[in-house]
Amino acid sequence: MSGGRPGLALALRFALREMRGGLSGFYIFLACIALGVAAIGGVNSVAQSIGEGIATQGQSILGGDMRFELNQREASPEEHAFLAGEGRLAQSASMRSMVRLPDGSDQSLVEVKAVDDAYPLFGKLETAPAMPHGALFGAKNGVYGAATSQGLLDRLNLKLGDRVALGQATFELRSIINSEPDMLSDGFGFAPRFMVSLDGLRASGLIQPGSLVEHVYKLALPAGTTEAGIKAIEAQAQQKFPQAGWSIRTRSNAAPALSANIERFSQFLTLVGLTALIVGGVGVANAVRAYLDGKRGVIATFKSLGAPANFVLLTYLIQIFIIALIGIAIGLVLAIAAPYAAAAGLSSLLPVADAGGIYPGALAMAAIFGVVTTLAFAILPLGRARDIPATALFREQGFDQRGWPRAVYVIVAAGLILLLAGLAIHFAYDRMIATIFIVSTVFAFLILRAVATGVQWLARRAPRVRSTALRLAIGNIHRPGALTSSVILSLGLGLTLLVALALIDGNLRRQISESIPEHAPNFFFVDIQSAEVDNFKKLLQQEAPDGKIVSAPMLRGRIVALNGTDVTKLTIPPQGAWVLRGDRGITYAQNIPENSTLTGGQWWPKDYSGEPLVSFSEKEAKELGLKLGDTVTVNVLGRNVTARIANFRQVQWESLAINFVMVFSPNTFAGAPHAWLATLTEPSATPEREAQVLRAVTQGFPAVTSVRVKDAIDVANNLVSQLATAIRAAAAVALGASVLVLGGALAAGNRARIHDAVVLKTLGATRRTLIKAFSLEYLMLGLATAVFALFAGGVAGWYVVARVMQLQAQFLPDVALSTVVIALVLTVGFGLLGTWRVLGHKAASVLRNP
Template sequence: MSLSRTLRLAVRFSLREMRGGLAGFFVFIACIALGVGAIGGVNSVARAIGDAVETQGQSLLAGDLRFSLTQRRVSDDERAFLSSLGDVSESAAMRSMARLPDGSDQTLVEVKAVDGLYPLYGALETVPQLSHDDLFAAQNGVFGAAAPDLLFERLGIKPGDRIMLGTQEIELRAVLASEPDAVSDGFGFAPRLLISLPALEASGLVQPGSLIRNIYKVRLAGRADEAALEAARERAGTAFPDAGWSIRSRSNAAPSLSSNVERFSQFLTLVGLTALVVGGVGVANAVRAYLDSKRSVIATFKSLGASGGFVFTVYLVQILLISGIGIAAGLVLAALMPFAASAMLSTVLPVPANGGFYPSALAIATLFGLMITLIFALMPLGRARDVPATALFREMGIEGRGWPRPVYVVLSVAIAGGLAGLAVWFSDDRRMAAIFVGATVLAFVILRAVALAVEWLARRSPRVSSTPLRLALGNIHRPGALTPSVVLSLGLGLTLLATLALIDGNLRRQITGNLPEVAPNFFFVDIQSNSVDDFTALIGKEAPDGKLMKVPMLRGRITALNGVNVRDLNIPPEGGWVLRGDRGITYAADVPENATLTEGEWWPADYKGEPLVSFSAEEAAELGLKIGDTITVNVLGRSISAKIASFRRVEWETLAINFVMVFSPNTFAGAPHAWLATLTDANAAPADESRILNAVTRSFPTVTTVRVKDALDVVNGLLGQLATAIRAAAAVALIASVLVLSGALAAGNRARIHDAVVLKTLGATRRTLIAAFSLEYMLIGLATAVFALLAGGIAAWFVVSQVMNLPSSFLPEVALSTVVLALVLTVGFGLIGTWRVLGHKAAPVLRNL
């Protein structure tokens, strides 16, 4: 018989057998649909957001090009160049303190000063909606401003009230509802205060060395396609190579948002893949149970002369058709997800994702779903192919010991390898994806070993007098036991949840407990050089027991390493943050007291030679730097090259004053700069902190004061939101685990009915059988929970201590919740199935034995 005819005949038999419905395949279809829907939906949503960022780039940037400078404005020549490109809108951003006129209260604000052309694209929305002059212009010597509701709430004021900014009185004339370029400005720790550039000049906040970012948005004249944008960027780099400005175009309007969406979508895709892999266990269980129910049909096929290959083809076609139903259901969910997300995320993301249909994302999900089906279905199908008809008529099922033919094993392994390769290939961060895939494979191997160990311990356990316990131990290691399926299905989901819970718990403990104990109470920014002594005297008076540390601070951008422009270097992701944007830098004659030299030597106190720099050891290693290398930093429009003289171990987690780069004092001789200071007073009560904050704000209105506790509260809130989102995503894997668990228990019901009837015939009571089955599920669930805690604890320790460089500790509450969840799921689902099993009458079952 030809191959095509054999295939047609197999398809015909498959369709005939499926007329009886899809009973027993609910878990199969649900697992495939869940995984495919998660993968396709997450990638579709990410692409919808990416498209929104790309299509709305002009509005999000409020310009075609954005030039950013720190601590200086453009020169006349630079301004003339920008004006030659098109319309230019200037703005300035800095942090400062807004206080009530009577000095009774104050708060940190993110000041943004704009000119009359703002915004070049998009719309500024306020309540009430006012024109630029009505909103910002000076009226009777008082400038106007807009602020979000948060600022009004913090200061207990309303529109029309006035505040002090620096030395200038400001009237809050409207509530800020929306600013088009908020997302391109990046995340802020404080509420926005939107004012005019003249108001900022009048406030006295702009001083030599002030930490201020000047931004110039350009609306290109004439043609403004991507080629014109790139040409303008190249002209800017060629005409002003030492300008030190950061240039961004509308095609990259919100790099932080795009990067975060990509990272989060990658994580969710891997979680979805984990759910799909966990669901693969359900696929294997469903296929084995289905083939077991078809043993008489398979035996009949073989008795009538059908080959093993024909039997394999018949049921492979059926499995693929059923998988197609699950994949189709998952694709429907995935296709709808961008439209649902556009409504749900509208209040969270500043970019409206308008939905859309993304065939490539759905194609990837389809491919993953099909590959998972084949990986987990080929092995049981291969076993069924080679079981002789006599054995099928004689035995209870087709599940046997040993392996199927090598070709099926090789095919399964090859498809699994292809799936892993595709998962890494389609990922943005292939290193992390490879680690994730490797960890999943390792977890599967370990979970299988755990299942074997549990069975071995049950088999080797001493004989006990308790009948229910003896029956439970026997059920754990008997042929066809539920142990491998339950451990595999529940283990991955619980491990993932335990890992995330431990990481989240350690971060929260660090932020709310450990960090406040070692972190300073306050950071003081923009202390002018001529005010340092007076500021020090004030702190000595207000906090006599406190420790004040102060250092000079400038801002600079690393532009080259060893003479090579950083744009031309292949920098690993973990070290790339040092080269993105401006970095705080300082100079010092002596080694900072909170740092330790790890390599090299410090310069003499009276050093006058070539510029030297001490670099953070960890970041230097990530960038591949060594002693004697040179770095070039652009500071205030000047490019300065310095030789690396030493490396330092920096304890970032203390939140003390730390810098990636500390230069020799002669490097910045004569450069205008401000000072940064911290105050640490472990005995200061909240009332003392309020008094200090009020005193500094009244005496030094241009100094920005950041209370560390407030910043930690903001971070803790963000971590809480992120943890909730991540746990909700990880719950997809747990749902898949629960589905597989219920499917495994359902697949074992046939054998359970047989066992229950025989035991009841021999005198066992319903109470004894319930106790036995409960103990069995409890022991398996407990073993799975112990593994999840061990594996999750190790994974969390690695992330917290090795990646984040923070202290890691084991959290008993996470351990308890993991154990309880495992026991509730295993015992609960087990007893639900057992109750139905125990309701069967003995006679019908005994007649069919």
């Protein structure tokens, strides 16, 4: 090296030569990087695979090339003629109603779907037994046919061939639905499917003025119609019928709600994967420190022979970068396999691309995260190695506790961490949530570092105790090279995430299964005709004299403009977009509704007859950027109605009482046909009493849809359980990374532990004393980590439940206990496994080679 300053080529040659001995000491490094990259790349690859599946199967999912939906009314003759002139047309209608046994002894809520002879335009309706349309749905001796899901047969203890009543008509159950091609485009349903013909639905008498019926018209356009041609038809439909109020979807946007939910969920899992990668970064730092500590003789030799400090830095940076690339490659292979696994496991539930596929964008994003994370966490120990003089390396056992390296390395590390945060926010679906997540993670790391320092400070100032084992344990916590920081950092973030998710899940379940039922009504009754609402109330009063009955008129309307601007041209934050997505229930009232509090503006006077006014829910108004005096245009029954915001209300959604985002002044919908919504609340009612009320309503008013709130809560609980399983699996990835890092930290400290154990044994310490000392050390570190995780995870869980979900948050002792147990099992268990190996070393070999 005397012929000139060594360059990159020589550094690369030395780096490759040193790596001939294999990757010993870097297996944790590889596992941490591979796990984080696999999580990020796999989640996003699966999300893109589902998106591709939705795009390629758009016609089947949508049931056509275009879908026109109208609420509470059928298309006018002019509208129908326009649609029929563009291609093959299929018409269907959907609503919720009650199916009952012929003797009236039992009944069930169902999702009714009525179809015509053209259904389905694309895909195939698969039933068992398979039957042609006429045989499946046609009338025989005045009895129409129906296909239903197995759930209805199980619920009412029925079999094929049995008859049930829907409204005023009788239907024979002729087949079981195995696959419904356009199910995903229809949205989530929480009751069994009941499919009939349009003629059968009309015969039932359920379609009345104001009934909550969705009329859908699906078009199969001529072959070769391009996306531009579809957009032209959509523009023409809006131009010819500006107040039709129909919601239009195309094959390229077949299931927008599903796509949005997949994107949100993939963002959440990506952030969890990023947490695993960041936790793995601690493992990277530990591995790099331990590796360089083992290379102290080589580094000292380099420097003694005149190698510049930058050459040493470059040599080991190349090695670490190569090892990182190996870990990233392993993670990418796992990520590539994820869509294929999803195609095999989810194809019956979601439109995953059949052949799996490789998604370069998702893989590139994961690889970038892996590279940046590695460099961000490796640069500080590399900086320390660069600046240690050869004499110190020969003289001392290591250099990992020499404090901060030069400012340039700290700046570079900080810059890389900022880059990592910026990338996470840039790729996020909801950047506000991503920002909060990143800031919280950085804050948690700083606090964890402070906790570790605080634990060492307390150990250093602890009073002298008589117990030799306890005295050794306390000393191990604060001695040079102690594992305190590594253990607390490695486990702290993973446990914090687990606690936060467990508290959110637990509070949500408690709210659904305990708190909500205490205040929620027993029943919701929908589609009560205006002419029957008084008699309906009388029936409820007879059947439940102690019950509280609340009723309100109800229409369906879709917000089409805010302050005169088409909502499709507005940029709306994700948290408020749901208000504009599809149709909303709306009402009118003279007085402020129950469960609402006026927070701004004035309520209209009785007998108000001026311009249409609307009261808007305060939270949703803020999310949409609305203020008092703004205008909202709603399409109701094919007519655009513009109303000015007169006041804001705080709405208690969690009560499950009758609540609406928008309440209009009564003059707004004077003369408009509509139905009524009612609730019955009777806290002391037994299941038998509820069944009696349900039978009476179904027999007396067969067109009224009855929803038992407890049944809806059970469905919600099942959905939350499924989501919780996926979320806990994702959190386990982060905890798995924590365990890997913990194992790596303990392994990295084994060399110093071996020397200490041998010296202590030479001085007379027994194996039992040493095991007890190490156990107490790990026990105290585990408790410190658990306390932090409970506090930080509790704060995070409270924020999400109380501030984001607007629910009552409660601390759950079982979550706290399980967290403490997990922390202690991991720290003590892994610690003792490593310690057992340490205690088995012979004294002579260690003392000869310190």
